Amino acid sequence: MSTLAQHTADARRSARRRREAFAAYLLIAPDVLGLLLFIGLPMCLALGIAFFEVDGFGAYQFVGFDNFAKMAGDAMLSRSAGVTLGYVSGFVPLAFAVSLGLALLVREPFPGVRFVRMAFFLPNVISLVVAGVLWQFLLVDKRGAVPALLRPIGLGDVSWLGDPRFALASLVLISAWFLVGYQMLIFLAALNDIPREYYDASKVDGATPWQQFRYVTWPMLRPTSLFVAIHSSVGAVTGLQAFDLVYVLTRGGPANSTSTLIFYIYQQAFTYNHYGYAAAMTTMVVAFLAAVTGLMFALTRGGRFDAGDR
Amino acid sequence: MPGIANGRGLGVRALAAYALAAFTVSPMLWVFVTVFKPDDEVFSARLPSRITFANLAYVLTEMPLPRYLFNSALVSVTVTVVALLFHSMAAYALARLRFPGRNLIFSAILATLLVSLPAILVPLFIVVRELDMLDSYAGLIVPSIFHAFGIFLLRQHYLDFPRELEEAAELDGCGYFRIYWSIVLPLSRPMLASLGVLFFLANWNAFLWPLTMTRDPDLRVIQVGIAGLQGQYSSSWNYVLAASLIAAIPTMVVFFLGQRWLVDAMKTTGLK
Numbered sequence: 224m225s226t227l228a229q230h231t232a233d234a235r236r237s238a239r240r241r242r243e244a245f246a247a248y249l250l251i252a253p254d255v256l257g258l259l260l261f262i263g264l265p266m267c268l269a270l271g272i273a274f275f276e277v278d279g280f281g282a283y284q285f286v287g288f289d290n291f292a293k294m295a296g297d298a299m300l301s302r303s304a305g306v307t308l309g310y311v312s313g314f315v316p317l318a319f320a321v322s323l324g325l326a327l328l329v330r331e332p333f334p335g336v337r338f339v340r341m342a343f344f345l346p347n348v349i350s351l352v353v354a355g356v357l358w359q360f361l362l363v364d365k366r367g368a369v370p371a372l373l374r375p376i377g378l379g380d381v382s383w384l385g386d387p388r389f390a391l392a393s394l395v396l397i398s399a400w401f402l403v404g405y406q407m408l409i410f411l412a413a414l415n416d417i418p419r420e421y422y423d424a425s426k427v428d429g430a431t432p433w434q435q436f437r438y439v440t441w442p443m444l445r446p447t448s449l450f451v452a453i454h455s456s457v458g459a460v461t462g463l464q465a466f467d468l469v470y471v472l473t474r475g476g477p478a479n480s481t482s483t484l485i486f487y488i489y490q491q492a493f494t495y496n497h498y499g500y501a502a503a504m505t506t507m508v509v510a511f512l513a514a515v516t517g518l519m520f521a522l523t524r525g526g527r528f529d530a531g532d533r
Numbered sequence: 534m535p536g537i538a539n540g541r542g543l544g545v546r547a548l549a550a551y552a553l554a555a556f557t558v559s560p561m562l563w564v565f566v567t568v569f570k571p572d573d574e575v576f577s578a579r580l581p582s583r584i585t586f587a588n589l590a591y592v593l594t595e596m597p598l599p600r601y602l603f604n605s606a607l608v609s610v611t612v613t614v615v616a617l618l619f620h621s622m623a624a625y626a627l628a629r630l631r632f633p634g635r636n637l638i639f640s641a642i643l644a645t646l647l648v649s650l651p652a653i654l655v656p657l658f659i660v661v662r663e664l665d666m667l668d669s670y671a672g673l674i675v676p677s678i679f680h681a682f683g684i685f686l687l688r689q690h691y692l693d694f695p696r697e698l699e700e701a702a703e704l705d706g707c708g709y710f711r712i713y714w715s716i717v718l719p720l721s722r723p724m725l726a727s728l729g730v731l732f733f734l735a736n737w738n739a740f741l742w743p744l745t746m747t748r749d750p751d752l753r754v755i756q757v758g759i760a761g762l763q764g765q766y767s768s769s770w771n772y773v774l775a776a777s778l779i780a781a782i783p784t785m786v787v788f789f790l791g792q793r794w795l796v797d798a799m800k801t802t803g804l805k
Contacts, residue, residue, distance in 0.1 A: 244632035246709035254623040257679035262645050265656035333547035342554035348788040349781045350738030352756040356777045366576040461652040467740050485651040492655045501655045508652045
């Protein structure tokens with residue numbers, strides 16, 4: 224008798240399990256198919272197309288490793304990689320330091336703190352295109368607001384976007400203006416999670432504010448700092464910021480001094496119709512992303528996100 | 534509060550914060566003022582001698598700006614609604630239901646988290662061209678729906694849900710779709726609202742994808758329109774700035790209405 228009851232119970236359970244799995248597949252199907260088609264397929268395709276020359280009409284011609292060989296000898300490519308490297312090494316530390324500083328500054332409430340936090344985030348709300356137009360207007364040679372303000376200290380005639388020596392620095396500063404508010408919010412959320420007992424205890428021990436930062440805040444922020452640094456670097460290499468702002472502000476000029484890697488790839492594909500060559504360069508970017516993703520998984524042990532999993 | 538600053542320190546902090554906040558928004562404020570200046574005062578360092586709405590009126594009546602605004606609204610609202618639906622469905626299944634391959638599928642979704650549009654632009658363009666979706670609303674909308682970020686965030690959110698309600702519904706004989714639709718979805722309204730704000734902003738502000746895949750001027754979205762004006766009317770800053778202001782207004786409104794949810798979302802990102 225008991226075995227029969229067990230059998231029926233087992234059968235019912237497995238039927239239930241099948242129903243549950245079926246419902247689950249239906250629920251995830253739209254997103255999984257969409258991600259496969261519009262992210263997975265393009266990532267794989269990049270490598271495939273890289274072996275072809277593709278013209279503007281969609282005719283493919285197999286060229287083997289020609290596109291990769293071309294990359295090795297392309298001076299503009301190494302120039303663009305250099306620009307991206309310069310952009311990353313300027314933007315990432317600057318945005319990191321400023322956003323952490325702002326988060327510490329607005330961490331404790333004072334009258335109007337909500338509005339101050341919102342003000343720091345506000346540039347992020349307008350689009351990169353509008354931000355680009357806005358700064359281009361403010362930086363217009365000689366007549367713009369920034370040259371006018373800098374005239375008293377003798378910098379009124381500097382062409383911030385038109386001089387190859389300054390254009391990349393301007394791009395870094397404008398990007399930081401746009402993005403620090405976002406990074407600040409991430410730091411702020413993490414700061415609010417640090418138990419205040421730690422600060423009380425350190426105070427009892429007579430710690431100075433600097434010591435509190437160095438021995439309480441900084442170690443407790445480590446996972447967040449890592450997250451911000453990784454995201455900020457990935458954003459600086461492959462994010463929309465590295466295209467939209469360049470397109471609106473300088474079109475890669477002057478003298479290619481702001482032609483980032485992804486801007487160069489875009490130009491090769493959509494200005495010169497070198498889709499195959501652009502795809503070959505895309506594989507490089509995808510490889511970079513894969514490496515960073517792998518690093519992220521390793522550093523978070525792949526399971527940090529799954530802490531609450533059942 | 535975490536005892537770093539005493540009263541005096543807080544006063545100095547507040548003053549520094551006010552100054553930096555003013556510094557941050559001043560470029561936007563200055564452009565805002567400039568839009569209401571007569572065109573011969575655009576570069577003057579003073580406030581407008583008289584306030585004019587001529588620049589705004591010109592770009593709204595003499596340029597196809599209303600069409601661009603309509604296209605942007607259509608695309609960003611559709612993407613936001615569909616994305617919220619798909620992502621919450623997937624997130625519910627990934628957080629609550631048991632099925633073979635669940636962990637593998639979730640890891641695969643997570644692995645695409647860092648992939649951005651510029652990185653895969655060229656092959657994505659080719660995929661969309663093969664699907665014959667270039668120069669169409671479908672091409673603007675469909676590829677923009679899918680992103681791991683929303684799925685990840687909602688799944689994290691659903692893991693924290695109390696199970697009791699769902700279990701009660703299950704005992705009442707509700708199927709999984711009923712549970713999703715009438716319990717999970719209404720309970721996650723605040724999270725959906727904040728994600729909705731983020732999705733709307735991202736899509737209203739999108740530039741690269743519409744720029745790449747539309748040729749038809751009737752399909753132009755507002756960001757592409759502005760970038761076009763900037764080339765065409767490079768000497769008429771009053772018009773370019775007026776159009777930019779109009780493009781920024783919806784995002785400002787959505788941000789101010791939605792920011793209380795936005796901060797909640799930041800807290801639950803699990804990215805801390």
